[in-house]
Amino acid sequence: MMKKRLFASFAATALVAASMVATTGVAQAAPRTVTVWSPYQGANLDMWNAAIKRIEAANPGLTVKSVGNIDMAKSLAAINAGNGPDISVSNGNGNLGWFCGSGAWQKLNTLVAGKDGIDMKTTFNAAAVASSISNNNRCALPLYSEIFAFYWNKDLLAKAGYTTPPKTTTDLLAYSQKLTTFNSDGSIKTAGFVPWAGYYGFDMDSMWLGQMFGAKWYGGDRNSAFASDVKWAKAFNWQKDFIAKVYGGGNFDKGSKLLTKFVAARGGEWGTDHDFMTGRVAMKWDANWMAPMFCTGDDWTMAEKCTAKLNFGIAGFPVSPDNLSAYGSGVVGQGQMGISKGSKNVKDAWIVMKALATDTKLAAAWDAANGAPSSLLAKEARPANQPTWYLPIYDVANNPKSAYHIVKNTGEHLEEALLQNLMASWQAGDTANIKSALSDLAEKVNQIISRNS
């Protein structure tokens, strides 16, 4: 009996001790915390934080610290200093090559392909899948999209006898010739279309030009294709021919001078005196976030019915006749997020990032508020809650030929700025030989990439 009592008391003591050890073990486990820095503010940050709350609810024990109003420059500085967040968000994908190439964002190839990974192709649209990769490395997941499409003034085109937007670059030239009018002193009064680098500040005209002609930014050898892809020279020659024929009566220098003056007199970009709103220009390239302004005048919120006098339509870019299969497409970029170098909790960071990228509630709320379609395929084509006039944006976003160009580590997407400089120099008549200039440009871009690799 005594032995039994002794054994029972020993067993009880051992159990208590074991449970204490176990409890202490739980208490000592590292807290699972993931820090997310984003550039969002106000209502957008609220939506973002609501999604983060959902993630925390679905993952007991996981705490996500969300900090808004932090741009990538600040994030990069912190990452460099070793006290960056686990996840950082960039508003666009132009800098992805830099974030990936410099190692600021970690490679996600293994995580994406792993057991808890994502089937990118069935989850996101084609443009998003392609534009979140750099140098064959995926180091980002896409968020919402930014769509660059073709805007046309329906009333002005109707007056010229057109009921549909131009489909090809040939059409665009013909339309413009009909739509362009001149003042008595010979200056341009209204323009059909202005293929001019720097017409409006936020236009990346050279990128749109390349998309129209299906020109590639990089070749199979991973080098710049500005020289090797003849479509670039073709695109620039088309631009020059367009300026000469539409604005110079066949004389390029005359057209260039007239356009310089016309562009100098452009109305403000962010209000009712925008050239597209005043009818000074009939057709133009622009971003999806300009559409609400064109619709309402100076109110940037999405309206069911347009209240501005402007009667406009949205379509894909006109394309060169040998690139007809790309008609309907545009340039589509994405917000991106990545796991920072130095993150001590990659496993949990991946859980959070994957959940944010695939959260359909967040995507829907974001789209409803900003008219910025998510990259998620699940809800994409023509959502019912957006006004009819805006829906062509979704067609452009989901066109399989819509894309951002391949990004490489060129610092702050310097290849775009360099190409834009060349376009400006060419349109001003300062570059005589486009093939040679494109060749020099390609060499310069290759040098930058080589230095950064």
Place this chain on the structure above:
Amino acid sequence: MSQARVIASSPFKKKGELAPPRRKLKTPWLFIFLCMSPWLFGIIFFTAYPMISSFYQSFTKFNLIESPKWVGLENFHRMFFEDSDFWQALKNTVWISVISIPLRIAFAMFTAWVLTKPKRGRNIYRTIFFLPSMVPAVAATMAFTYIFNPAYGPINRMLEAIGIKEPPFWFLDPKWSKWGLILLGLWGIGDTMIIFLAGLLDVPTSLYEAASLEGASGWQSFRYITLPLMTPVIFFSTVTGVIGSFQYFTQAYVASGQVNDYSHSMYFYATHIYFSAFRAYEMGYASALAWVLLVITLLCTLVILKTQKRWVHYPNGSLFK
């Protein structure tokens, strides 16, 4: 030293009493150090350390994310033999220095001379001429890109009104954009003008009176009295002008952004440093550029200092013997 003299020089001692031996005072090093510490802190952490750090970085490849990698003289080789933007930026910078410094000096001296003339309301005129130099560079540049706009700017309207059929496109034309910046600089000449005005007012009027009695013309008075006596001011303005023009940035950066200067006609050396550091994220290369800029500026300043003996006239002898 005699005893009497020691006593005489000690006002607190009675006559005939010997002064006690002087105690050797301790230098209050701690107090001196404490007084100097704000300056010392500033010079060590905000000048010396960044300079040493950037000197080291100029021999490295450093992208802000990865640790700097030693590349020896590669950055300097690239600068001189591979980087066409470096030469473009240097060319533009030299152009603006060579054209703007003499123009600024001449214009400042002329304006100052004009301001010595009015008998009434002198201070009002001086204030009016000085005011533009107080306008922030960004605001002034934005205003200039507006008034020089070829389509609606008042300048071209005026030029057209006086019969110039095709006035320049100013900031929109690579051939004219730098002239727009020169005019902007001349408009804000107030700070230099004030120094010239002080110099002109410092010329003794007796010299002009004597010259007048000798029958000197206005030009001769200027050539043989005013100009020589103004050479120290001209020298000072030249040195500060060279240093300033090699660091020319704000106006060019703002104007370039306003008109989308894709042709790089307003791309200056400081802009190249900025773009290399904060667009290309090549901190090592940007540091190398900055050190070369320092050497260029130093050489130019030394050349001016060396030549000043030949043309700068100090009434009381040279400051730099």
